Each structure stands twice: as structure tokens, then as C-alpha cells.
Amino acid sequence: TLDFNGLTQLLKGLSVSRPPVELTGATILSNPLDLCRSALAELITSLTECDVQDAYKSIQWPNNIFNGDLSITLPRLRPGCKPAELSTELVDKFPKDNALFDPPLPEGVHLRVFLKLETVSRLLVPYILDRKRYYGFDVSNHITNLASKEGDRKKVIVEFSSPNITSEFQGKHLRSTIIGAFIGRLYDSMGWDVTRINYLGDWGKPIALLRVGWSKYGSDEAYEADPVGHLLEVYHKIEEDFKPEQDASRQARDDVAKEGKDEGEAQVEIESRGIFAERNEAFKKLEDGEEDTVAFWKRVRDVNIENYTKFYERLGVRFDEYSGESQVTPEVMVEVEQMLKDKKISEESGGAWIVHMQTLGAKAGTAIIRDRSGSSTYLLRDLAAVLERSRKYSFDKMIYIVASDNSVHFTQLFKILEGLELKDLASKLQHVKFSEVSKMAAILGKGYKPQAILDKCEEAMASLSEIDGDKATLLGGADQTRESLATSALLVQELSTRSSSTHAFDPSTLASFKLGSGPDLQYWSTKLRVLLTNAPSTEELGEEDYQALAEEDQANLLRVLAQYPEVVNATYLSLEPSGILAYLVTLTELLSECLGEGEEDAAVTPGLAALYEATRIVLESSMKLLGLTPLADL
Numbered sequence: 001t002l003d004f005n006g007l008t009q010l011l012k013g014l015s016v017s018r019p020p021v022e023l024t025g026a027t028i029l030s031n032p033l034d035l036c037r038s039a040l041a042e043l044i045t046s047l048t049e050c051d052v053q054d055a056y057k058s059i060q061w062p063n064n065i066f067n068g069d070l071s072i073t074l075p076r077l078r079p080g081c082k083p084a085e086l087s088t089e090l091v092d093k094f095p096k097d098n099a100l101f102d103p104p105l106p107e108g109v110h111l112r113v114f115l116k117l118e119t120v121s122r123l124l125v126p127y128i129l130d131r132k133r134y135y136g137f138d139v140s141n142h143i144t145n146l147a148s149k150e151g152d153r154k155k156v157i158v159e160f161s162s163p164n165i166t167s168e169f170q171g172k173h174l175r176s177t178i179i180g181a182f183i184g185r186l187y188d189s190m191g192w193d194v195t196r197i198n199y200l201g202d203w204g205k206p207i208a209l210l211r212v213g214w215s216k217y218g219s220d221e222a223y224e225a226d227p228v229g230h231l232l233e234v235y236h237k238i239e240e241d242f243k244p245e246q247d248a249s250r251q252a253r254d255d256v257a258k259e260g261k262d263e264g265e266a267q268v269e270i271e272s273r274g275i276f277a278e279r280n281e282a283f284k285k286l287e288d289g290e291e292d293t294v295a296f297w298k299r300v301r302d303v304n305i306e307n308y309t310k311f312y313e314r315l316g317v318r319f320d321e322y323s324g325e326s327q328v329t330p331e332v333m334v335e336v337e338q339m340l341k342d343k344k345i346s347e348e349s350g351g352a353w354i355v356h357m358q359t360l361g362a363k364a365g366t367a368i369i370r371d372r373s374g375s376s377t378y379l380l381r382d383l384a385a386v387l388e389r390s391r392k393y394s395f396d397k398m399i400y401i402v403a404s405d406n407s408v409h410f411t412q413l414f415k416i417l418e419g420l421e422l423k424d425l426a427s428k429l430q431h432v433k434f435s436e437v438s439k440m441a442a443i444l445g446k447g448y449k450p451q452a453i454l455d456k457c458e459e460a461m462a463s464l465s466e467i468d469g470d471k472a473t474l475l476g477g478a479d480q481t482r483e484s485l486a487t488s489a490l491l492v493q494e495l496s497t498r499s500s501s502t503h504a505f506d507p508s509t510l511a512s513f514k515l516g517s518g519p520d521l522q523y524w525s526t527k528l529r530v531l532l533t534n535a536p537s538t539e540e541l542g543e544e545d546y547q548a549l550a551e552e553d554q555a556n557l558l559r560v561l562a563q564y565p566e567v568v569n570a571t572y573l574s575l576e577p578s579g580i581l582a583y584l585v586t587l588t589e590l591l592s593e594c595l596g597e598g599e600e601d602a603a604v605t606p607g608l609a610a611l612y613e614a615t616r617i618v619l620e621s622s623m624k625l626l627g628l629t630p631l632a633d634l
């Protein structure tokens with residue numbers, strides 16, 4: 001195995017006398033490019049006066065291998081230097097016969113450094129074939145932690161998906177589900193103990209409105225036939241009835257604002273009658289625990305969870321806990337309110353309890369803790385949920401994956417916690433936001449169930465064979481394959497868009513073998529598996545095998561494989577999955593170049609088998625991180 005001794009042996013074979021010294025932040029055992037970076041830092045320290053740690057920090061990896069494997073930023077190496085002079089000095093002194101690097105190429109304030117092509121295969125192949133599925137993930141986090149007890153691992157809560165049970169599963173919930181599951185897997189791979197929570201919108205006025213709707217439109221028969229569908233139908237009907245009242249109330253409020261009166265009497269009057277009154281009464285009954293209302297709510301919640309679970313299963317997503325707004329305990333809410341009052345953060349206003357966010361130094365409007373009717377708010381429930389979760393899980397970190405329509409809400413939540421002198425707790429929380437445009441109902445029609453999203457994607461897969469018959473044939477046409485291709489296509493479509501870019505679910509572009517698309521990634525993984533069937537053993541590679549991999553196409557592919565740990569690290573820091581997809585575009589492009597015309601039928605030598613296996617390891621590792629199950633693993 002490639003522990004420190006193994007690495008020393010491997011390097012000896014490359015005429016490198018010893019591994020580089022251990023630098024702060026370096027992970028030479030899990031990251032071959034970092035090994036090279038450390039060695040380069042030592043080398044330039046011996047050539048010019050600088051601190052080895054500064055040298056290490058001045059070396060980056062260029063995203064594009066055509067700009068080098070590593071790049072030295074000269075002003076960072078020696079602040080205030082004349083880059084041209086330092087560059088000439090280093091190029092002159094750089095040993096011509098270094099085992100790892102070719103002489104560097106100056107380019108502006110950078111020195112581009114390329115690994116020796118002969119070295120690339122000899123270093124990378126044993127490295128990746130030894131690490132296998134752990135390649136790319138920091139072993140100091142991972143391997144030691146896997147061996148140690150659960151309790152030694154850091155704990156992260158990932159809260160995602162979180163749909164509202166009275167309405168359709170929207171585009172933003174889909175995106176949260178896919179990004180959240182991805183972040184969960186990433187933390188898992190990095191050695192964290194991950195708990196996945198689905199915080200359902202299963203409480204509050206909408207549930208009460210559904211209750212009112214049920215008494216008017218509910219049918220046991222229709223419910224038996226299609227529970228979730230019928231509930232959505234009932235909800236839309238009552239929403240329709242309710243709309244004129246809501247419009248009138250809004251109008252009254254706007255009139256008050258215009259005329260500068262401070263009493264919204266007309267609004268209060270409107271809200272004390274009709275569906276408003278029925279809804280508020282139903283909510284009161286729910287909060288007071290009235291038996292029938294609670295039973296109704298529970299039935300709605302259970303039947304939705306059952307349905308969501310089936311949907312998530314098709315996507316390969318699971319939760320440790322179906323929590324939700326309804327699960328927050330009233331006692332903890334009261335506790336939070338008391339703290340807010342004691343610290344004079346909240347104040348009464350027209351019967352409601354509010355927080356002026358600017359008193360906490362945040363431009364985030366006015367936060368409502370408890371409304372005029374005495375009901376708890378979304379915000380109060382979330383505040384209490386943080387306390388409860390921290391007591392239950394004592395987490396080191398909690399990540400909320402929620403669309404940017406909730407940004408102000410999370411700013412209020414975090415700032416109020418800080419105001420409560422729970423800075424420590426607040427600093428463990430992170431809102432991962434993303435932007436989205438929900439066109440779901442336009443595509444699927446009102447009243448759709450989440451399954452319809454996946455059905456639509458599966459339908460789209462039918463045209464794959466028209467797009468590329470050869471590729472489609474290799475993938476095969478079994479039902480299970482089609483399902484898997486559909487989810488692959490969907491996951492990639494969601495994850496390749498930068499989180500900050502607006503994005504809408506679009507089944508019309510899913511059927512594609514474009515580089516980096518879901519079906520294309522599946523194609524390459526299948527293709528590699530086929531090439532590796534009956535391929536010779538890679539146990540003992542000879543000189544000629546390594547030499548063959550020093551050819552430009554093969555070496556370039558290996559150089560891209562060397563970047564994988566860096567890509568994973570960068571993603572771990574940014575939590576932005578689109579970088580992995582961009583990486584996979586490059587990887588599969590170079591792979592297709594290696595397999596160019598004719599070579600496809602050439603016999604697979606042990607050297608090529610090693611290259612294909614290393615590529616398969618990286619390709620499938622990143623696919624799994626994104627949530628794609630390679631077809632061969634189905």
C-alpha cells in the first residue's frame with residue numbers, strides 16, 4: 001500500500017531520494033499534485049532565498065493542463081520582486097535533469113511548470129490504482145477516521161429538500177434535493193458523520209386552509225383512489241375561493257399605508273370573517289391539539305411522506321429524519337421568546353412580537369416572531385429548531401440548502417442567534433442558496449405529483465437512440481437503464497448550472513450525449529468497463545507500459561486525473577458542484593482522444609488497462625459524488 005514507506009519506495013524508483021518535507025496544509029499522501037507542489041517548493045527554496053512555506057503557497061494548479069501542471073506566482077514567492085528578474089533567475093538555476101519537472105516556462109508574473117511526461121505515468125498510475133475509490137479524498141480525514149470510532153468524526157447536519165406538504169413539489173425543492181444530497185455525499189466522503197434532515201413545511205396557515213377546503217371539497221372516495229392528488233386538488237379549490245378575500249385584505253392594507261392611518265381596521269374586519277376566520281380557527285384548533293384537526297393533519301403529513309419517500313428513492317436520495325415545522329416543540333419556542341424578551345431584542349407591536357433587524361446591525365427588515373393572532377411564525381420555529389438540533393446532535397456544522405427566496409429569512413435567523421449571544425452556534429450555520437425559476441407547473445400542469453417530474457425525464461430518454469445510435473446501443477435499452485439514464489441526465493442538468501445562475505427544470509434538453517451530460521458520462525463509464533473486460537492484469541507493469549503512457553494523449557489524460565483531488569478540495573470549500581462537471585467535460589474529452597479512430601480495436605496492453613482503470617476510478621468516483629450510479633453497478 002501507498003503509505004509513507006510505499007511512497008518513499010515509489011519515489012526512489014523515480015530517482016527522487018525521499019518524499020518532500022511535511023508542509024503545513026499539504027496532503028502528499030492523498031494528493032499527488034500536492035506531493036509535486038511540495039517537492040517544487042523545496043526545490044525553489046534551494047535555488048533562491050525564500051521561505052519554503054511561502055514557496056508552497058505561491059504554487060497553484062492551473063485549471064487547464066495546457067497551462068502547466070503547476071504554476072508559481074512570482075510576486076507571492078518574493079513580495080515586491082521584479083517578476084522578470086526572479087523568473088530569469090529561477091529558469092537559469094533550474095536543474096535540467098530534475099526527475100519530476102521539466103524546466104519552467106515564464107509567462108508574465110507566472111512560471112509554468114510541467115511534469116516530465118515519463119514521470120507522469122510512473123507516479124500517477126500506482127498512486128490511483130492503490131487508492132481506488134478513496135483517491136481524491138483527504139486520507140487524513142478519511143482512512144484514519146474510518147478506522148476510528150464513529151464518535152471521533154465531526155458531525156454535520158445537512159438540511160435539504162424541505163417541500164411544503166399542501167402544495168406541489170416545486171423546482172426549488174428539486175434543486176435543493178439534488179444539491180443537498182450532493183453536499184451530504186461530499187461531506188461523507190471527506191470523513192464527516194452526516195445527518196440528513198428534511199424539514200417539511202407541514203405546519204401553519206396553509207395546513208389550516210387545507211382543513212377548511214377538506215370540509216367543503218374532500219371526498220373519501222377520491223382520497224382512497226389518489227390521496228396526494230386529491231389533497232392538491234382540494235387545496236387548489238379552496239385557494240381559488242380564498243383569493244378574493246386575500247385580495248380585499250391586501251387592498252385594505254395598501255389603502256391604510258397610502259392614507260397614512262396607522263390602524264388597519266378595515267383589514268382586521270375583513271380577516272375576521274369568511275374563509276379567513278375559518279382558517280384561523282382551524283389553525284388555532286391545530287395548535288391547541290384538537291383531536292379531529294390533529295388527526296387530519298397527521299393523515300396529510302403521513303401520506304405525503306410516504307409519497308415523497310418513493311420519489312426520493314427513485315432519485316437515490318434518503319433522509320435520516322423527516323422533521324418539519326410541526327415537529328418543533330412549543331416549549332422551546334417559548335424559551336426562545338423569553339430569551340428575546342430578556343435581552344430586549346424583541347418588542348410588542350400591535351399585539352405581535354417583532355424584531356427590528358437594524359437594532360442587530362442587519363439590513364433585513366422587521367422580523368416577526370409571533371403574529372397578532374398569537375401564532376408562532378416560520379422564523380420562531382426555525383430559531384427553536386436550531387436549539388433543539390444542537391441539543392440533540394451537538395453538531396459541528398449545519399448546512400441549509402434553500403433557494404435564495406429564503407435569504408432574508410436566514411439572515412434574520414443567524415443575526416438573531418448572534419444577538420442572543422449564541423455566536424458560537426450561529427457560526428456553525430451556513431445557508432447554501434441557489435437561484436431558480438420554477439416552471440414546473442407550466443410543464444407538468446397544476447396538481448402534479450413529484451413522480452411526474454421523473455416520468456417526464458424518462459419519457460425524454462426515448463430519443464437518445466436517434467441522437468447517437470451507437471452510444472445508445474452500447475448502453476442498452478432495459479427499463480432499469482432508461483430510469484437510470486433519466487436520473488443521470490436530470491442530476492447533471494441541475495448540478496452543472498452554477499448555484500447563483502437562474503435555472504429552470506427543462507426536460508426538452510435532457511436527451512443528449514453532449515460532453516459532460518448524464519447519458520454521456522454513463523456512456524464513458526460503460527465503455528471503460530467494456531474495454532476492461534478481459535483486459536490483462538495491471539499488477540506488474542513493465543518499462544514499455546509506462547513508456548507507452550508517456551505519449552501525449554495518454555499522459556494528458558493522466559495529468560487531468562492528477563487534478564482530481566484538487567477539484568474535490570475546491571468543491572469542498574465552495575460547495576459548488578458545477579466545478580466537478582466542468583472537470584468531467586475535460587476528462588471525457590481527453591479520454592475520447594485516447595480512444596480515437598482505430599485505437600479502439602487495438603489490443604488492450606497492460607499499460608492501457610492501467611490507464612483505463614485509473615480513468616474509470618476517477619470518472620465513477622465523481623459520478624457517485626454527483627449521485628449517478630454507474631450502469632454496471634445497477
Ligand code: ARG
Nearest residue numbers: 162163164199200201382402
Ligand atoms: N419549506 C420552505 C420552502 O419551501 C423551505 C424550508 C427551508 N428550511 C428552513 N429551515 N427554513 O420555502
